[in-house]
Amino acid sequence: xxxxxxxxxxxxxxxxxxxxxxxxxENCLRESNIREGLALVNAMHITASVFINxxxxxxxxDYEDWLEGLAPHAPISRYRHNRTGEDNxxxxxxxxxxxxxxxxxxxxxxxxxxxWEQIFYGEFDGRxxxxxxxxxxxx
Numbered sequence: 001x002x003x004x005x006x007x008x009x010x011x012x013x014x015x016x017x018x019x020x021x022x023x024x025x026e027n028c029l030r031e032s033n034i035r036e037g038l039a040l041v042n043a044m045h046i047t048a049s050v051f052i053n054x055x056x057x058x059x060x061x062d063y064e065d066w067l068e069g070l071a072p073h074a075p076i077s078r079y080r081h082n083r084t085g086e087d088n089x090x091x092x093x094x095x096x097x098x099x100x101x102x103x104x105x106x107x108x109x110x111x112x113x114x115x116w117e118q119i120f121y122g123e124f125d126g127r128x129x130x131x132x133x134x135x136x137x138x139x
Contacts, residue, residue, distance in 0.1 A: 004032035004136040007044070012126035015073070016094075018060045019121045021050075021132065025104075026111060028134045035109045037138015041119055042101030044131040047091035049098035049122035052113075067094045067124075091124035098122050106138055 006028050008021065025041055043050045053059065071093035076082045079089025102119060105112035111119075121132055 001037075001137060001139060002032070002034055004028065004034060004134075006031070006134045008132040008134060009129055010121060010123070010132065011129045012123040015091075015124070015126050016064065017123050017126065018063065019123070020055050020118050021121045022055075022111075022118045025119050025134055029106060029109070029111065029136060032136045034106055034136050034138040037106045037136060039104045039106055039111060040101060040133070040135040041104070042133050043095070043121065044133050047088050047095055047123075047125035048130055048132075049095045049100065049124070050102050050132060051098050051120055051122060052102050052104075052117050053120065054116045055118045055120075063098075063122075067097065070094075070097065088125040094124040095122070106136065 008024050010019065012019065021041070025039065029039060041050050071090040073090045076087045076089065081089035081092060104119070123130070
């Protein structure tokens, strides 16, 4: 069995955004030369997420609105975590809802997706560099 590991670095200039990283993961898969196996993609930060869904702007805005309704950023005093001097208590909760990682089957050298599926990086406390781990195992 072969193993491949790469870190993707992202720096989102805003507090929140959703970035399609599918092509970057596909590039990793090509570099790995793995034809059959599994690809793990996970956010390496506790205020960011990796998830799979449709690449449709309206859906992304729905996510933004829904998440902000569940865990609004302001007032920051509502979160005990922010008593540490931070202002990202909401980002931790949003990450928990959206998830840390995805696992995608690799079949015949391709990510084995359903129709419309794409991999996204969700940023909930941006404006600094963060990593996404891509780990691919297989033959």
